[in-house]
Amino acid sequence: MQVIKFTNVSKTYKNGTVALKDVNLEIKDGEFVFIVGSSGAGKSTLIKMLLHEEVPTSGEVEVNGFKLSKMKRRHIPKFRRSLGVVFQDFRLxxxxxxxxxxxxxxxxxxxxxxxxxxxxxxxxxxxxxxxxxxxxxxxxxxxxxxxxxxxxxxxxxPRLIIADEPTGNIDPELSYEIVDLLNEINNVGTTVIMVTHEHDLVAQFNRRVLTIEHGHIIADDSEWRQ
Incomplete structure (x- = not known):
């Protein structure tokens, strides 16, 4: 069963910046997926789409059974309760x-x-x-x-955990512990999406890795090594 589905998703901001270009993506229930890519590649926009903070210029985003492009405002709180989100800056x-x-x-x-x-x-x-x-x-x-x-x-x-650079503000030796904890959470059935730029960290876990560059998913690997 799909937890996330992007169908021909593109996003162009009002200033003309093209962030995503015709992205097609499926993530199934129970997967652990790393999203990697350089700064400006489109990772942040993809995460904002998942949280319904941005909507596509074209295409459809579906998360946890909700079609986000057509979602009414009153349904947004219910949708967001189906997610758990972890940010780089903790936000405690x-x-x-x-x-x-x-x-x-x-x-x-x-x-x-x-x-x-x-x-x-x-x-x-x-x-x-x-x-x-x-x-x-x-x-x-x-x-x-x-x-x-x-x-x-x-x-x-939540059915889905979205971790946006969760190790960005902690010591490198603690980064493995956080990802290992996410790994344990995934092992009991929760889908986990983690955005990171730490390639060394990703290489320690045998998980699916999506690589984004210039708004395109250029690689989708079930096992990734540098």
Whole structure:
């Protein structure tokens, strides 16, 4: 079953920049896919399409059964709840502790306090932060902050995790740990899409790799080595 489908997708911004050109892509339920490419290749636009932050100039994007080009505004929150997103800059709420940063993702969707008390400790344990629940973000290392961001992305039990340069702001030795954690999450059935420029990191994992250049997918490899 397809989680993501791009059909003849092109994107030209108002300033004339052509970001994507006639992209066709299918990603199936349960896959782990790296997206690599140089700066300006089109990776960011592709991610914005997946999040419905941008819509195609032409073509159709389908994610988790939602046809995004035709989606009505009132359906966007429901669609986004089917995703978990991890960003390079963590985006934690600085005046909330670890527990509340993760719980916040549930509270905004009206999950019951009882379910929050059950779900949050479980997810924090999953990412190795069970003992850090009362810590503030400033008390954590970069790698720990990214684990909090990952816990927040996971807590709604999304069908798809989108990780946009999740290792970009952490030490190289911690990068493997974050990707290995995403790998474990994928192994229990969650589809994972990860954008990265770290080719050495990608080479350590036997996963599908999409390479984007000048708005085109120029390679689609089931196993990739430099």
């Amino acid at each position: 709420i600085p005046n909330m502790n670890v527990y509340d940063n993760v719980a916040f993702a549930l509270r905004v969707t009206d999950v019951s306090p009882r379910d929050i008390r059950r779900r949050v400790p479980y997810i924090l344990g999953l990412v190795g932060l069970g003992s850090k629940a009362k810590c503030m973000p400033e008390q954590l290392s970069g790698g720990e902050q990214q684990r909090v961001a990952l816990a927040r992305a996971l807590v709604n039990n």
